[in-house]
Amino acid sequence: MTDRPPAFRIGDLRRHSRRPALAPAPPGAVSLAMGEPDFPTPPPVVEAAAAALRAGHTHYADQKGLPALRAALAARLPGRPGRTWTADDIVVTQGATAALAAVVLAMIGPGDRVVIPEPAYSLYADLVVFAGGTVDYVPLAPDLHWDLDALAAALPGAAMMIFSNPSNPTGIVHREQELKALGDLLDGSDVLVVSDEAYHRLVYPGHVMTSALEIESLRDRTVYVQTFSKTYAMTGWRVGYLTGPRAVVDAAAHVHRTYNGSLNTAAQHAALAALDLPDGVVDAMAETYRQRRELVVAQLSGVPGLRLTPPEGAFYGFLRYDAALPSEVVARALAERKVLVRAGIEYGPSGEGHLRISFAASEDDLRTGLARIVRHFGDEGYPAPAIR
Template structure:
C-alpha cells in the first residue's frame, strides 16, 4: 500500500491550486458578509434606540456624563476577592448563584417584605444590566404592551424592542414625578410596567404615596411591575427610601432588580440580582443561564463581604455625594435660562435649558467648551431640552464643569 503523503504547512502553501482555492474562499466569505442582515430583534433596537455613544474624552475635557462612582471599591471587598482566588474559588458557580450570598440577600429582601423571602427566588446576575435583560426577555412576548416613564433609563426600551414588545412611554409631570392620570390610561392591558427608583436620569425619588397609587392602578390586573432600585442607598430626602417591596398592594407582582455597582462602587465587578415571583424568576434564570451562564464565584464572595461590612463605606460615600450635590445645585442655579430640578436621589441632575437647540446638538456644543454631559433626549422624547449631569465626580470637576457649561450657554444668547 502506497504510504499517504503528509504535507507540512509550507508545502501546502505551494500546492498548485491552493492560491486559487484561497481566493475563492475569500470571495465567497465576502459575498456572505456583504449580504448579511442583523436579526429582526437587532434591527428593532437599531430602529428605536435613543441610546448614544459619546466620543472618548480627550485633553482637558471635564466629564459630568458618567453614571459611575468615582470612588474605589472598598479595600476589604478587593481583599475578599483576592482571598477567594487564592483559596481556589475558580470553578463554576451554581447557575442561580452562590447559596450563601443568595441566603443573605433573601434575608434582607424578607425584611423589606415584612415576611420570608426564599433564596431559591434570588438570581445572581452579571450586573444589574443582565438582571434587567433576563427579566424583560423572560416576561415579554412579541406584541405585549410595556409601559415606561418618559424620560427614564434608556436600556428598558431597548430590551422591550429586542423582545418584540410594544413600548408605551408615559410623559412625567412637571415636577418629574409620575403623572398618575396619564399612567392610569397607559396601564390598561399592560403586561409590564418598568421604572427606576431613585430615577436615572431625573434624580427624583418616588414616595410611598406614589407607589401606593401605582398599586391601586394595577389592582385586579395581571400587570407585572419591574422595580429597578440601583440607587436606593443614595437618597437625600427627609423621609427614608421606600422600596416597591414594602408596598402590600404590589405583592405578588413585583420583580426587584438590584446591583452592587452604585452603593458599593463596584461597577466593574458586574454583579447584580433579581428577586420576584417564583415562575418569573425561573423564566429569567433560563434567559440568564442561556446568555451568561453562572456568575464569577470569587466576585460573589466579594459581594457577600460588601453586604456584611460596607455599611460605613456607604455612609461615607453618601455624605460625599450629598456635598457634591449641593455644590452642583448651587452652581447651576446661578446660570440664566436653566431650570434645576430637585435632586432627591441617585447622583444626577436633570436641568432644563431655554435655548432653542436639540439636546444632542447642545451636548456637542458644550464639548467645544470643555464639558461633557448627556442629552436628555437619550432617555425619552420628553427629555428633550434637558441635560443629564452626574455629580459622581470630584468637587473640582463639578465646579469647573458647571463653569464651562455656563460659558457654553452664554455663548448662545
C-alpha cells in the same frame, strides 16, 4: 466577506435606541456623563476577591449564584406576611443590566405593551424593543413625579411597567403614596411591575426611600432589581440580582443562564464581603454625593435659561434649558467645550430640552464642568423657544 445583514431585532435597536457608545473623556475634557462612582471599591471587597482566587474559587458557580450570597441577599429583603424569602428567590446576574434583560426577555414577547414613565433610563426601552414588545411612554408630571392620571389611562392591557427609584435620569424619589397609588391602579390586573432600585442608598435629606416590595398592593407583582455597582462602587465587578414572584424568577433564571451562564465566582465572594461592610463605609460615600449635589444646585440656580429640579436621590441632575435646540446638538456643542453630558432625548420624548449631569465625579471635575456649562449657555446666547 458575507453581505448577510444582521438580525432584524438589531435593525429595530438601531432605529429606536438613543443610547451612545460611551468612551473615556478625551484629554483636557471632564466627564459629567457617566453614572459611575468615582470612588475605589472598598479594600475589604478587593481582598475578599483575591482571597477567593488564592483559595481556588476559579471554577463555575451555581448558575443562580452562590447559595451563600443568595441566602445573604434574601435575608436583607423587606419582610412580608405569609412568605419567607429564601436563596431560591434570588438570581445573581451580570450586573443589573442582565437582571433587567433576563426579566424582560423572559416575560415580554411580540405584541406585548410595556409602560415606561419617562424620562427614564434608556436601557428599559431598548430591552423591550429587543424582546419584540411595544414601548408605551408615559410623560411625568411637571415636578418629575408620576402623572397618575396618565398612568391610569395607559396601564389597562399592559403586560409590564418598568421604572427606577430613585430615578435615573431625573434624581426623583418616588414617594410611598405614589407607590400605593400605583398599586391601587393595578388592582385586579396582571401587570408585572419591574422596580429598578439601584440607587436605594443614595437619598438626600427630606426624602425617604420606600421599596416597591414594602407596598402590600405591589409586592406580589413586583420584580425587584438591584446591583452592587452604585452602593459599593463596584461597577466593574458586574454583580446584580433580582427577586420577585417565583415563576418569574425561575423564567428569568433560565434566560440568564442561557445568555450569560454563571457569574464570576470570585466577584460573588467579593459581593459577600461588601454586604458585611460597616454602614459607615457606604454612608461616607453617600455624604460626599450629598455635598456634590449641593454644589450642583448652588452653581446652576439662578442661571438665566437653565432650570434644575433639585435631585432627591441618585447622583444625577436633569437640567432643563430654554434654547430652541435639540439636546443632542447641545451635548455635542458642550463636548467641543470639553465637558461631556448626556442628551435628554436619550431618556424619552419628554427628555428633549434637557441634559443629564452626573455628579459621580470629583469635586474638581464637577466645578470645572459646571463652569463650562454655564459659560457655554451665557456665551452662545441661544435663541429662546417659540411661544406656543
